Amino acid sequence: MSDVWGQNLKISLFGESHGEGIGVVIDGVPSGLKIDMDFIKSEMARRAPGKNKLSTKRKEADEPRILSGVFNGTTTGAAICAVIENTDTKSKDYSELKKKMRPGHSDYAAYLKYVGFNDYRGGGHFSGRITAPIVFAGAVAKQLLAQKGIRICSWIKSIEDIEDVSLDKINVDEVLMDAVQGSDFPVLTKELGEKMQERIVEASMDCDSLGGVVQCAAINIPGGIGSPFFRSVESVLASILFSVPAVKGVEFGEGFNISKLRGSQANDEMYYDADGNVKTYTNNNGGLTGGITNGMPITFNVAIKPTPSISKEQRTIDIEAKENTTLVIHGRHDPCIVHRVIPVIESVTAIALAELIL
């Protein structure tokens, strides 16, 4: 279902939601890394639905099975293949979709792409589930980065129009990350998080869905990583962030807001602190100048569109009858996937940074 990503850390995804299994092959992890399976499983559990009332009840057995590349818990330097068997599938939910195209989904675009091969969607289905092996790979990448003290954390910045406070982009640290990562619904301000969750339940009861913005930060990354132009950190990060289903926007540092500032306001002036480390007074550039890291925290935001599968009636087309029609999507669907996408955003970020650092 995908291409191979990366030059130093090659990631190959495979699998369809309703096939036998999904998985990933990771090529380029050096030998000698101790694989912490508990950490990997906890990372994948963050993603699994059925954990709280906000998500669908479809259970997934996300237990990854490592087929190669790890011996006695340590990487061998060989390609690592992890497979997740598909166990809980309910085909009948998808029967009407063969003819009626779901708005906001890739149904019609995929039909055009694979025209002539009618059963593709029955066998495949562009599913968010493929993010499970991405989280596996991200967990391995996180462990690689942890060896160098690099840490990544993301949280929900907004749901619909409920927006959390601005991030202090200079002082992102482990304390903030510990506080945030402890929760299933990570936010900077607990009360706003509760408001957001209420809003999600409300939308769900209205047979509708919501989107939001995920904010992400990476700290302790050395300066000098990345190259100008094609291997800029923004390029590499954005290319994998936009692979995640439902991502419609990525902005670094102050992002689109920086376009409203003047140079004198936007420029991050520099200084040596008391320990002789180079710091900036502000961090509007999100730790990236000229595509290269400068040592300050890397920060960015990712826009997640509202889940397309809603149970309200929608106008659409019937590609068999070639006529206009309507559609009501039944079955279990997340009213909001923003909190589920948090570990995925962290994972692809870890993969991208490992790619740049290896």
Added chain:
Amino acid sequence: MSDVWGQNLKISLFGESHGEGIGVVIDGVPSGLKIDMDFIKSEMARRAPGKNKLSTKRKEADEPRILSGVFNGTTTGAAICAVIENTDTKSKDYSELKKKMRPGHSDYAAYLKYVGFNDYRGGGHFSGRITAPIVFAGAVAKQLLAQKGIRICSWIKSIEDIEDVSLDKINVDEVLMDAVQGSDFPVLTKELGEKMQERIVEASMDCDSLGGVVQCAAINIPGGIGSPFFRSVESVLASILFSVPAVKGVEFGEGFNISKLRGSQANDEMYYDADGNVKTYTNNNGGLTGGITNGMPITFNVAIKPTPSISKEQRTIDIEAKENTTLVIHGRHDPCIVHRVIPVIESVTAIALAELIL
């Protein structure tokens, strides 16, 4: 100064602003394409500074010389190499910069990257000038796309807080593109464009700089282009958009605004029009669902940060003396590069779409 971009259309950039020449090698252009040199030169002229009072007076001879891959005006299928000699350089503008790091620029990050090789910056300099060969490559890609009726156009959506009207993302067509592309300062609403230009002059006289947002659209692109995940159209486009210096954000369709909508508002419902073509009532997804084109216009916005080089005094560090200091940047610098980046945005978009279609 960069890596190689692309799998089907490989782009190799080379050159430093103050070296002998800059250029590009393009691999993958099929044989038989008639190269329109007048078109290429006019595209490159859109980029060249010294054309109006908004830009720097530094003249560049952007005349490209094609060394290979074109015979009697037609591509041979071989790698195309185009070189632009560097003629107008004034080294003395940059002397103070060897020790003092310019805020907002890549000076410090590059220093960390190339530590041990002190003269890099003197010889190289991460310059916006390298976009000249990018525009050459984009002009070739545009001609490839034109063979299939595909057209790309971009304009200025905002400068500082002056924002133009929303784009009607359903009805982007050649008429709109003709109207927009005729101008040196392309906008949707002429009067707002004039306001923006006045604001730029005002900022310049205040020794400051401005940023803005560029909006871009591509029409007549067939549905079914792109693949889910790693080869999504958003991935491929964003990876090359973020290569352009000064880009800090990319959003598709409604972008970050889509995160504020509900599914019932965001979903682009479908219908067959009178001619039996599939259309959508809205186009919040910017023509892309599941990473694949659906036939509607592809639209996206790109955030451009204000030019870092301003002549106001700024606080910074002296890396030789290892102490805090201040810096005033002399010489000629653009107060705003947003209008200059327009042809560059179109070029990388053309390259990305050609990559996906070839």
Added chain:
Amino acid sequence: MSDVWGQNLKISLFGESHGEGIGVVIDGVPSGLKIDMDFIKSEMARRAPGKNKLSTKRKEADEPRILSGVFNGTTTGAAICAVIENTDTKSKDYSELKKKMRPGHSDYAAYLKYVGFNDYRGGGHFSGRITAPIVFAGAVAKQLLAQKGIRICSWIKSIEDIEDVSLDKINVDEVLMDAVQGSDFPVLTKELGEKMQERIVEASMDCDSLGGVVQCAAINIPGGIGSPFFRSVESVLASILFSVPAVKGVEFGEGFNISKLRGSQANDEMYYDADGNVKTYTNNNGGLTGGITNGMPITFNVAIKPTPSISKEQRTIDIEAKENTTLVIHGRHDPCIVHRVIPVIESVTAIALAELIL
């Protein structure tokens, strides 16, 4: 244990002989190809040991399990992942090897490569078994090529100094291929084949091993495939042929013999035959000129070195004690793998040709 091969048809291998499983991910197979599992299993069976007295008795369950990319027996266009579980392993055969390096094997080179991670060999072992997933991928590639009438066949040209007759490189056709491919020990001249098999048994009883040369041909491949220099057919083919363990030489057409001819003898003069097809009077170039196919059969030879694992005593080093010592390898080992490598050579050839043609 490997990299990713290919640009259009990407092959990712994973797995160690004594890990949980081995497999392959194939990316780039177009949708709509009907997968013939019987054909795939028969191809893999050609490779499996324990079939005759010439090979080891170690049984392998080579039953491949397709996890993705195939639906209702037809490819979906998505990445195909096939896994083969490891069932029959006897670890105790390898205990002495941790310290004593086996001559002719990669033990010492691998030790240098992975120094610091002592257990690599215990967990991994650069095994010929990894060729099982290669044969799976090759079987898929063969089916792709068959759609275009392209057929590949290889046979044993020599074992030790017993050499078969020269191949008539102009008249390679399906008749010859049918005759050859029917056998477990494919040769051009049956009697010489029997002599070769006797020689193998004799060497085995002498606790020694033999090598040989495999000859391969591909017919009905259209002219114009391949590009000069880096994407020459020879380049692409050789890069994957030399990936196969034990291959020490590759030559195309007359190969090293062509270096002994004069131009007037070596050049393949051309003519139009009665049907207006372009043919050559000779085919010393093996169907390849300037790295591009010319329509004549592609022919080449591959040198296979004698199996390094012999039970004679050998001088070697003990890397733990850091002293010179001797070694006797016990256990079951093939006295000759040339016949087993036949389907592997065909497989990688199929993969390479599919890569060039897709």
Added chain:
Amino acid sequence: MSDVWGQNLKISLFGESHGEGIGVVIDGVPSGLKIDMDFIKSEMARRAPGKNKLSTKRKEADEPRILSGVFNGTTTGAAICAVIENTDTKSKDYSELKKKMRPGHSDYAAYLKYVGFNDYRGGGHFSGRITAPIVFAGAVAKQLLAQKGIRICSWIKSIEDIEDVSLDKINVDEVLMDAVQGSDFPVLTKELGEKMQERIVEASMDCDSLGGVVQCAAINIPGGIGSPFFRSVESVLASILFSVPAVKGVEFGEGFNISKLRGSQANDEMYYDADGNVKTYTNNNGGLTGGITNGMPITFNVAIKPTPSISKEQRTIDIEAKENTTLVIHGRHDPCIVHRVIPVIESVTAIALAELIL
């Protein structure tokens, strides 16, 4: 005219023999390497024709001009572009070739490849001249390798059936290389070299051409370089060796001869020498086991076919008239290119080893 080669050291070739210029872009050379232009020019001079009576009198100005990536004689880490202008071209030599296909050349294969674009050959011509920028890149790679003490040398092993003595593959050292590399016609045995040169002159006077075998060795390369399968040293080396025009065979160590040996004869038994270094008693594997270097000299042979352009009359086809005809090639052509290909073989070997080591 070609693809991009390499993952760590990316090489992009461009240019046609009769276009404006030819050149190369090298991406991945670390900063800080002092570029020795005298060395580069002397390497390129080894390749240039017109140096002795054995080669054509066509003069080439092979003076490379470095456009980027080098500042004050030292690499900056940026992409290095070198261009060689085409100065001495005589078009009229090639006029008859538009219709008559030269046997042994790529004319017909290229015609099939580029059908529909008739003037390709007029503008391009798959020429051996493109090896000039390859030698430039090889000279840079050699300097990179020299930093680690790695040295490469090749010489003529045979011309037609005149064959030099076997190489002592254990004791290849700098002394042997110095002795060999001093000559324009490098061989191990001076007298045999003179015999070979006489044979070449004789063939030339007979309006014919000769081929031969080039032998190559690399010493002081650390063990542990390369990976099993797709990134085996043999794979990487062979993929670039077979890019060189006229190469029809590559064999490592004993090569095809190893297929005639028994395991007990072929295996390279190991021992610790007096200094505690690991050596082998023999080196039939050419320093490579399991695709990985073991520290012994890497040795291999390359078969070069006789130059296709001979002035004897040859039978061929006229693709315009679509009939059988004959052809006599006029003009200046090398009777033998084996000595000219020596620096090219060394160059691509250097590029491949740098690729593996970087």
